[in-house]
Amino acid sequence: MTVLDAKIPDGPIESKWDDHRFAMRLVSPANKRKFSVIVVGTGLAGASAAATMGELGYQVKAFTFHDSARRAHSIAAQGGINAAKNYHGDGDSIYRLFYDTVKGGDFRSREANVYRLAQVSNNIIDQCVAQGVPFAREYGGLLDNRSFGGAQVSRTFYARGQTGQQLLLGAYQALAAQVKKRTVELHTKTELLDIVVVDGRAVGIVTRNLHTGEIRSHAADAVVLATGGYSNVYFLSTNAMACNTSAIWRAHRKGAMFANPSFTQIHPTAIPTSDEFQSKLTLMSESLRNDGRIWVPKDLDEQRAVADIPEEDRDYFLERRYPAFGNLAPRDISSRAAKERVDAGYGVGPMKNGVYLDFSEAIGRLGRDVIAEKYGNLFEMYERITGENPYDVPMRIYPAPHYTMGGLWVDYELQTTIPGLFAIGEANFSDHGANRLGASALMQGLADGYFVLPATIGNYLAPMLGKPKVDTTAPEFAEAERAVQEQNDRFLRNNGTKSVDHYHRELGRIVWDHCGMERTREGLEKALSEIPTLRAEFEANVRVPGSADTLNSSLEKAGRVADFFELAELMCRDALVREESCGAHFRAEYQTEDGEALRNDADYAHVSAWEWSGDSANPTEHREQLEYESVQFATRSYK
Amino acid sequence: MNLTLRVWRQAGPTAPGRFETYEANGVSEDSSFLEMLDGVNEELVAAGEEPIEFMHDCREGICGTCGMMINGQAHGPQALTTACQLHMRTFSDGDEIVVEPWRAAGFPIVKDLVVDRAAFDRIIEAGGYVSVETGSAQDANLIPVPKESADLAMDAAACIGCGACVAACPNGAAQLFTSAKLMHLNSLPQGQPERSERTVAMVEVMEEHFGSCTNYGECEAACPKGISIDFIAAMNRDHRRALVRNRRSA
Ligand SMILES: Cc1cc2nc3c(=O)[nH]c(=O)nc-3n(C[C@H](O)[C@H](O)[C@H](O)COP(=O)(O)OP(=O)(O)OC[C@H]3O[C@@H](n4cnc5c(N)ncnc54)[C@H](O)[C@@H]3O)c2cc1C
Numbered sequence: 001m002t003v004l005d006a007k008i009p010d011g012p013i014e015s016k017w018d019d020h021r022f023a024m025r026l027v028s029p030a031n032k033r034k035f036s037v038i039v040v041g042t043g044l045a046g047a048s049a050a051a052t053m054g055e056l057g058y059q060v061k062a063f064t065f066h067d068s069a070r071r072a073h074s075i076a077a078q079g080g081i082n083a084a085k086n087y088h089g090d091g092d093s094i095y096r097l098f099y100d101t102v103k104g105g106d107f108r109s110r111e112a113n114v115y116r117l118a119q120v121s122n123n124i125i126d127q128c129v130a131q132g133v134p135f136a137r138e139y140g141g142l143l144d145n146r147s148f149g150g151a152q153v154s155r156t157f158y159a160r161g162q163t164g165q166q167l168l169l170g171a172y173q174a175l176a177a178q179v180k181k182r183t184v185e186l187h188t189k190t191e192l193l194d195i196v197v198v199d200g201r202a203v204g205i206v207t208r209n210l211h212t213g214e215i216r217s218h219a220a221d222a223v224v225l226a227t228g229g230y231s232n233v234y235f236l237s238t239n240a241m242a243c244n245t246s247a248i249w250r251a252h253r254k255g256a257m258f259a260n261p262s263f264t265q266i267h268p269t270a271i272p273t274s275d276e277f278q279s280k281l282t283l284m285s286e287s288l289r290n291d292g293r294i295w296v297p298k299d300l301d302e303q304r305a306v307a308d309i310p311e312e313d314r315d316y317f318l319e320r321r322y323p324a325f326g327n328l329a330p331r332d333i334s335s336r337a338a339k340e341r342v343d344a345g346y347g348v349g350p351m352k353n354g355v356y357l358d359f360s361e362a363i364g365r366l367g368r369d370v371i372a373e374k375y376g377n378l379f380e381m382y383e384r385i386t387g388e389n390p391y392d393v394p395m396r397i398y399p400a401p402h403y404t405m406g407g408l409w410v411d412y413e414l415q416t417t418i419p420g421l422f423a424i425g426e427a428n429f430s431d432h433g434a435n436r437l438g439a440s441a442l443m444q445g446l447a448d449g450y451f452v453l454p455a456t457i458g459n460y461l462a463p464m465l466g467k468p469k470v471d472t473t474a475p476e477f478a479e480a481e482r483a484v485q486e487q488n489d490r491f492l493r494n495n496g497t498k499s500v501d502h503y504h505r506e507l508g509r510i511v512w513d514h515c516g517m518e519r520t521r522e523g524l525e526k527a528l529s530e531i532p533t534l535r536a537e538f539e540a541n542v543r544v545p546g547s548a549d550t551l552n553s554s555l556e557k558a559g560r561v562a563d564f565f566e567l568a569e570l571m572c573r574d575a576l577v578r579e580e581s582c583g584a585h586f587r588a589e590y591q592t593e594d595g596e597a598l599r600n601d602a603d604y605a606h607v608s609a610w611e612w613s614g615d616s617a618n619p620t621e622h623r624e625q626l627e628y629e630s631v632q633f634a635t636r637s638y639k
Numbered sequence: 640m641n642l643t644l645r646v647w648r649q650a651g652p653t654a655p656g657r658f659e660t661y662e663a664n665g666v667s668e669d670s671s672f673l674e675m676l677d678g679v680n681e682e683l684v685a686a687g688e689e690p691i692e693f694m695h696d697c698r699e700g701i702c703g704t705c706g707m708m709i710n711g712q713a714h715g716p717q718a719l720t721t722a723c724q725l726h727m728r729t730f731s732d733g734d735e736i737v738v739e740p741w742r743a744a745g746f747p748i749v750k751d752l753v754v755d756r757a758a759f760d761r762i763i764e765a766g767g768y769v770s771v772e773t774g775s776a777q778d779a780n781l782i783p784v785p786k787e788s789a790d791l792a793m794d795a796a797a798c799i800g801c802g803a804c805v806a807a808c809p810n811g812a813a814q815l816f817t818s819a820k821l822m823h824l825n826s827l828p829q830g831q832p833e834r835s836e837r838t839v840a841m842v843e844v845m846e847e848h849f850g851s852c853t854n855y856g857e858c859e860a861a862c863p864k865g866i867s868i869d870f871i872a873a874m875n876r877d878h879r880r881a882l883v884r885n886r887r888s889a
């Protein structure tokens with residue numbers, strides 16, 4: 001049995017990273033040229049890693065299925081990025097950011113990783129500003145900050161409501177500079193379809209060109225997956241349409257363990273669904289909770305227009321239940337509180353499926369202009385989608401699948417259980433435990449990409465200097481190409497009657513109902529019997545028109561949805577064996593009297609890492625015990 | 640509502656294209672334009688036909704992936720709105736809607752409504768960055784930036800690279816796109832050291848791939864992010880100055 005070794009360095013937490021950096025083997029500048037690294041994904045994590053490794057001298061090949069590295073799901077991040085700069089002297093520090101992140105993650109993350117994340121957060125801001133990222137500034141010309149959920153200090157840097165866009169453009173531009181210098185070879189519209197493992201090591205990938213259909217093999221000394229999260233398993237989520245699990249899932253099938261798959265974050269502030277044709281959910285940034293107050297009417301049969309409902313008849317349920325954090329309670333808690341009110345019948349809007357996010361008090365206090373300056377673009381987006389003007393009528397919001405804390409298991413060096421295969425950004429499981437705090441995903445993606453991976457990958461490569469290399473003539477490449485081709489042919493031959501989207505939507509419904517905001521043994525067991533049945537129907541009856549030698553979006557989706565089916569099963573199984581509630585994983589059987597999550601540190605203070613056994617019904621669970629040296633377990637309280 | 644669509648179908652880059660007519664029935668006013676197309680595609684697939692290929696990803700108006708001519712207008716009739724954020728309540732029951740890909744020499748058609756915008760990347764690769772090695776930066780607050788400069792840089796950096804400006808321009812010119820990136824970087828202190836070199840290199844690559852600007856102003860009107868045409872004038876000024884400087888130092 002594989003023993004999970006997280007390779008956490010010894011020594012005090014403050015110096016682990018520095019000591020480890022010193023202890024790691026180095027590849028000399030002249031020798032870096034002799035190593036090639038494949039980076040799959042050019043979102044924040046992948047673009048920053050590829051650019052930095054190219055700059056260091058490695059031969060980098062980067063891949064994205066997008067048509068340009070300027071695009072990736074990362075671009076949609078609105079709110080901001082955290083760093084422990086303490087520019088406002090409000091008591092922030094590396095330790096506080098570290099502590100807030102561990103606590104926010106409900107004590108299910110790896111302490112040493114999180115501390116390192118907090119340490120490098122400051123370097124990220126320096127790097128991005130030097131690149132010309134136009135962060136918001138105060139009149140004196142210095143950087144401005146705002147607050148995010150789960151924190152009582154102002155540590156979030158932002159660029160209007162487009163922080164992800166500006167950070168991604170910064171990383172994309174750094175990558176473009178390396179492409180020009182030919183240190184990075186960039187393949188756009190190219191999708192990874194398999195990982196190739198020879199003698200237990202990752203040595204390359206097989207890709208399909210999405211415009212021409214060409215299947216090709218690429219070999220390298222190491223492979224990095226920066227392919228993002230899998231919230232689209234729910235069909236409806238805040239993620240971009242193309243986000244999927246296939247890269248990490250196929251790595252999982254080749255031996256990489258998948259950690260905490262059921263830790264999925266349901267974000268409290270998305271626009272509620274309006275009809276059954278809806279293709280995705282739109283997030284309204286968490287930053288809105290700085291100035292917006294969340295409420296529902298106190299009366300079940302409230303008939304008055306919103307403006308006519310007096311203060312005393314409004315239930316500001318977050319302020320009521322969590323007075324210390326109020327509207328800025330963490331995401332898992334805020335989402336569940338909204339669900340509780342809507343399930344109890346207090347929902348607002350035509351379908352009674354939302355709660356109000358109300359700016360009238362802030363507009364009164366700060367003036368319409370200040371609110372417009374802070375959130376103007378979000379207000380416009382809301383109005384475009386709903387046809388309602390949030391300056392006049394409160395927004396309606398409801399929780400939506402948003403982020404996946406789970407992902408490929410990685411050690412302290414971000415290496416998966418397949419030597420030579422690394423995972424960074426949302427694709428790994430590393431830093432957020434059972435719940436991610438706002439503005440921490442951008443931080444983690446860039447920490448991994450700019451600072452951590454480029455340092456740790458040398459430790460893997462250094463001993464390989466001068467050793468024989470595997471190239472694409474190895475039979476494993478031909479075998480992987482054949483498997484990919486066969487899967488495509490099978491879909492195209494299948495003369496079914498229903499579209500891929502049809503099955504994706506149905507799958508999403510099952511996962512949302514039973515492995516969403518609230519889970520029960522009964523529901524999860526139901527899902528585990530429904531998913532394989534639906535999958536069999538999908539395989540027998542899906543229709544994929546067209547051919548494999550041109551752009552064929554149905555074919556692309558078919559392969560991705562096939563992987564979502566297997567992942568969905570693993571998520572439910574993971575949720576089933578974790579008999580406690582922690583962070584975003586809320587098992588209804590395990591709650592306190594007042595409905596808060598009831599954690600069980602004695603039995604579940606571990607990471608569940610799942611190994612593929614060849615049969616999706618029988619994966620093997622491994623456990624990494626979480627040891628806390630610097631912080632003490634505590635019941636999370638935001639009251 | 641019920642609509643009639645006339646959609647450009649083209650099997651591949653060199654295949655001949657043609658308009659096909661589709662009926663979209665029972666469309667919800669709350670649907671986005673792309674969700675309406677999803678519905679048409681669902682029916683096409685059920686009938687065993689190839690769905691209409693179109694570009695999209697975030698569906699939030701930020702990634703710049705989507706883009707199509709809707710009734711002859713880039714991204715359709717609503718100002719400051721990408722195709723994915725255009726909602727069907729903008730149309731009326733019984734409307735006929737013509738849908739075409741971006742048409743510009745710089746953006747070859749891949750299939751149906753999908754075009755290849757790689758030339759934009761070539762412009763950025765020419766110099767659309769600040770050269771700074773990872774880890775070499777000083778503390779961020781040691782570079783104070785006046786709020787007006789930061790705001791101006793942000794206005795320009797808001798470009799999503801969708802290509803509507805090129806598609807709307809009778810000359811297929813990419814001045815608005817290029818000037819937006821130049822304005823972003825050239826208006827910040829961090830962008831000064833490479834300012835001249837950047838401007839000359841990016842303009843040169845732009846001219847290789849795209850048509851020339853004759854001040855129609857269609858680009859600004861079509862831009863879903865409201866990028867200002869003033870940036871083009873600023874780019875031209877910077878370009879002249881950079882050429883003079885280069886000549887002196889040559
Ligand atoms: C609407 C929204 C708002 C958000 N706001 C914030 C925020 O304010 N602050 C914050 O910290 N976080 C935020 N997040 C979360 C954050 O944006 C993401 O977690 C983060 O950007 C993920 O970055 P990434 O680089 O890991 O992956 P991504 O940006 O998803 O990039 C994935 C890359 O992998 C490529 N790829 C994937 N699979 C393949 C394949 N098989 N073959 C080839 N290429 C592949 C894609 O083309 C892409 O380049 C937000 C998320 C959403 C949905």
Ligand code: FES
Nearest residue numbers: 696698703705723
């Ligand atoms: S799909 Fe992203 S801007 Fe339209």
